[in-house]
Amino acid sequence: MPAKFKDLVLDANDHHALADFWCAALGYRRKDELDPPEDGWVRPAEWPVPIADPTGEAPLIWVQPVPEPKTAKNRLHIDVFGSLDELLGLGATLVRKRDDEIEWDVLADPEGNEFCVFAPR
Numbered sequence: 001m002p003a004k005f006k007d008l009v010l011d012a013n014d015h016h017a018l019a020d021f022w023c024a025a026l027g028y029r030r031k032d033e034l035d036p037p038e039d040g041w042v043r044p045a046e047w048p049v050p051i052a053d054p055t056g057e058a059p060l061i062w063v064q065p066v067p068e069p070k071t072a073k074n075r076l077h078i079d080v081f082g083s084l085d086e087l088l089g090l091g092a093t094l095v096r097k098r099d100d101e102i103e104w105d106v107l108a109d110p111e112g113n114e115f116c117v118f119a120p121r
């Protein structure tokens with residue numbers, strides 16, 4: 001096996017705000033809140049923010065600061081089961097509504113990263 005999946009990484013201009021969006025959207029929490037360092041160490045604000053599924057079932061996501069804005073369509077994106085209205089209420093924007101051609105909605109997070117939303121099962 002040449003590789004094994006580890007984590008997902010999202011680039012962001014405001015990595016703290018985007019981490020908060022995805023925590024609210026997915027029910028994730030900042031990893032340092034779930035597993036605080038025993039020595040009281042605090043992650044510097046300019047470092048990437050790891051967010052984690054509190055159940056440990058879903059992958060860790062790193063939200064890392066980058067200076068440049070998003071300029072093109074994602075080549076890799078996240079698919080989620082969820083509520084269109086709730087995600088829009090959190091700050092996502094609708095890119096394409098489900099229709100006769102696709103059975104999902106395409107949204108963008110507050111920094112423009114596209115993701116697909118499927119109706120909950």
